[in-house]
Amino acid sequence: MILEMRDIVKEYTLGRTASRVLDHVNLTVEEGEYLAIMGPSGSGKTTLLNLIGCLDVPTSGSYVFAGRDVTKLSQKQLADLRNREIGFVFQFFYLLANMNAIENVALPLLYQGVHKKERMERAAEALRTVGLEDRMKYRPDQLSGGQSQRVAIARAIAARPRLLLADEPTGALDSQSGAQVMDIFDMLHRSGSSIVMITHDRNVAARADKIRTICDGVLAEEAVENE
Amino acid sequence: MLQNIALSFQGLWSHKLRSFLTMLGIIIGIASIITIVSTIKGTSEQIKENLIGAGNNVVTVRLTQDGNPLELSYMPLPGGVRPADEEVRAAVDQLPDVRESSLYRVRPYAGNIFWKNNAFSGDLYGVDLHYFPVNGYQVRLGRGFTERDFSEYRKAAILDARAASRLFEGENPLGMILEIQSEPYTVVGVVEKENKNAPAIETMQDYYLYADTSAGCVFVPEHAWNVLFRYDEPQMLAVRAEKTDDMARAGRDAADLLNKKLVSGGAVQYEAVNLLERASELEALAGSANTQLIWIAGISLLVGGIGVMNIMMVSVTERTREIGLKKALGARRTRILWQFLTEAAVLTSLGGIMGVAGGIGLAKMLSHVMSIPTAVSIPACLVAVAFSTVIGLFFGLVPAVKASKLNPIDALRRE
Numbered sequence: 001m002i003l004e005m006r007d008i009v010k011e012y013t014l015g016r017t018a019s020r021v022l023d024h025v026n027l028t029v030e031e032g033e034y035l036a037i038m039g040p041s042g043s044g045k046t047t048l049l050n051l052i053g054c055l056d057v058p059t060s061g062s063y064v065f066a067g068r069d070v071t072k073l074s075q076k077q078l079a080d081l082r083n084r085e086i087g088f089v090f091q092f093f094y095l096l097a098n099m100n101a102i103e104n105v106a107l108p109l110l111y112q113g114v115h116k117k118e119r120m121e122r123a124a125e126a127l128r129t130v131g132l133e134d135r136m137k138y139r140p141d142q143l144s145g146g147q148s149q150r151v152a153i154a155r156a157i158a159a160r161p162r163l164l165l166a167d168e169p170t171g172a173l174d175s176q177s178g179a180q181v182m183d184i185f186d187m188l189h190r191s192g193s194s195i196v197m198i199t200h201d202r203n204v205a206a207r208a209d210k211i212r213t214i215c216d217g218v219l220a221e222e223a224v225e226n227e
Numbered sequence: 228m229l230q231n232i233a234l235s236f237q238g239l240w241s242h243k244l245r246s247f248l249t250m251l252g253i254i255i256g257i258a259s260i261i262t263i264v265s266t267i268k269g270t271s272e273q274i275k276e277n278l279i280g281a282g283n284n285v286v287t288v289r290l291t292q293d294g295n296p297l298e299l300s301y302m303p304l305p306g307g308v309r310p311a312d313e314e315v316r317a318a319v320d321q322l323p324d325v326r327e328s329s330l331y332r333v334r335p336y337a338g339n340i341f342w343k344n345n346a347f348s349g350d351l352y353g354v355d356l357h358y359f360p361v362n363g364y365q366v367r368l369g370r371g372f373t374e375r376d377f378s379e380y381r382k383a384a385i386l387d388a389r390a391a392s393r394l395f396e397g398e399n400p401l402g403m404i405l406e407i408q409s410e411p412y413t414v415v416g417v418v419e420k421e422n423k424n425a426p427a428i429e430t431m432q433d434y435y436l437y438a439d440t441s442a443g444c445v446f447v448p449e450h451a452w453n454v455l456f457r458y459d460e461p462q463m464l465a466v467r468a469e470k471t472d473d474m475a476r477a478g479r480d481a482a483d484l485l486n487k488k489l490v491s492g493g494a495v496q497y498e499a500v501n502l503l504e505r506a507s508e509l510e511a512l513a514g515s516a517n518t519q520l521i522w523i524a525g526i527s528l529l530v531g532g533i534g535v536m537n538i539m540m541v542s543v544t545e546r547t548r549e550i551g552l553k554k555a556l557g558a559r560r561t562r563i564l565w566q567f568l569t570e571a572a573v574l575t576s577l578g579g580i581m582g583v584a585g586g587i588g589l590a591k592m593l594s595h596v597m598s599i600p601t602a603v604s605i606p607a608c609l610v611a612v613a614f615s616t617v618i619g620l621f622f623g624l625v626p627a628v629k630a631s632k633l634n635p636i637d638a639l640r641r642e
Contacts, residue, residue: 050636053555055554055555055635055636055639056636075560076559076560079554079557079558079559079560080557080559081557082554082555082556082557083556083557083558084557088555088556090552090639094548094552094639096549096552098234098237098238098241107553107556108556108557110230111553111556111557111558111559111562112557155556
């Protein structure tokens with residue numbers, strides 16, 4: 001088991017009123033699992049993603065990631081956990097404009113303190129995995145949307161994290177590039193990666209092993225198993 | 228760290244105009260400080276040069292009473308001081324920092340020196356054989372003193388160039404008979420200082436301080452003193468040090484030696500004229516006005532620093548998403564903090580370096596156009612650059628802390 005959430009509640013306080021965004025969410029992700037979380041906008045799926053990704057801590061409930069109680073970790077420990085165990089793929093890629101592709105991919109390794117030579121080797125390997133070995137020195141403004149997202153995936157897998165966390169990875173792409181990106185996720189899944197993907201696109205969700213839906217902060221207990 | 232610096236340069240380069248405008252306050256502040264410091268240093272070096280003379284490392288050791296110079300020309304012989312002999316002088320020569328020393332007596336503005344109807348009132352010196360080499364005189368006409376002038380008690384006189392031109396008005400002085408204190412002396416030579424270090428005189432004050440208003444010097448062998456003035460008058464000592472830096476020590480040691488050998492207690496003592504001390508007094512006077520200017524230039528640095536802080540704040544806001552992303556990828560707070568601190572420090576250091584360059588240029592221009600003495604101080608330049616780095620670290624701290632504290636979720640959500 002990679003992660004286990006029990007009775008997770010997340011509330012935001014705006015002025016005097018507290019609004020509950022997540023309501024007693026239970027979630028487990030097993031090693032090698034490919035899970036899609038679906039829901040309309042405002043359903044709390046981004047908040048859930050932030051919690052899974054250890055970018056935020058829950059108001060109450062327990063969250064164990066890779067055997068560690070996330071609710072008890074310091075900011076520094078959370079940063080290290082994100083760095084080593086979680087690979088993020090965002091809707092809008094978020095590549096740093098002043099770095100080329102391989103430097104962007106090597107960024108998480110830099111934060112791990114990996115030596116430059118090894119960093120570049122591992123980043124190059126990750127770029128080869130997503131089929132961009134001929135674009136290593138390109139800057140983000142020289143890459144298409146699909147290529148940018150593949151660089152972002154390479155960045156997410158460069159540090160070999162235990163979990164890939166994708167937030168609408170095809171949301172900003174045309175259908176052809178989107179399909180390419182989804183193929184890469186399939187390929188990563190086949191080679192053993194654990195993936196949690198948040199989407200509102202049914203076709204994207206259909207590629208996963210399991211789909212769970214979230215609505216008004218409540219995560220449906222029963223999962224839809226894809227064949 | 229190196230990578231941070233490289234990235235900072237990249238960042239600054241991508242906003243060239245903005246970076247330059249931000250640096251401007253620092254550049255102006257540092258440039259004015261460097262200019263002011265250069266003029267202070269230039270002035271003080273000129274003071275030193277005027278007082279000490281370049282390469283003429285001669286210290287005068289004279290008698291003082293309660294710290295004030297004793298003017299033997301119109302005072303009785305001081306009690307408890309006996310005149311020095313060659314043995315004492317040779318002992319002074321053995322002191323570590325001393326190259327050579329000379330015993331002499333002097334009557335400033337001595338009257339009673341005539342040639343025909345020309346009266347002369349310059350300085351009259353009774354000197355030993357070492358006086359000319361120690362003081363850097365060279366023979367221009369005739370000859371210097373010789374052993375035999377002394378051993379045979381010759382009535383020989385040597386003039387310096389100025390005295391020669393005043394007394395003889397263009398005629399050849401060699402062989403002429405001078406009347407000194409009603410005694411006839413034959414002129415055997417004319418000497419001149421080899422290193423004529425003309426003091427730079429720009430103001431009335433400089434004139435009073437440095438101008439050599441003497442009408443010239445007439446030198447006679449020391450034994451003449453007994454005849455011309457009085458017996459057993461204690462001498463003054465001129466000490467040529469090995470190096471300018473040794474002058475103070477050489478003078479002090481020589482004075483100590485003379486006191487030990489010649490002085491038997493009492494208020495009268497030998498003391499070295501410490502020109503370096505006098506120079507530092509004058510420097511302090513010249514520096515004090517300019518020190519206040521440095522404070523004013525410091526205000527410019529403060530304003531520049533605030534400008535840097537302002538721009539760094541803007542930069543943090545602009546790059547909120549970048550910060551959020553880095554945090555999501557696992558960058559610790561300290562890493563973000565250092566990224567922005569480095570950027571601010573690189574910005575201001577660069578400004579500091581440009582300011583130093585500008586300041587040196589300005590100083591050179593000032594010395595050229597307004598003939599103000601300037602001298603670039605390397606330590607001051609290094610301190611200025613280091614200080615501008617510190618300004619960057621100081622004023623970059625608030626924006627950097629702000630950046631490091633950004634919540635990654637909010638930061639990523641911001642468009």
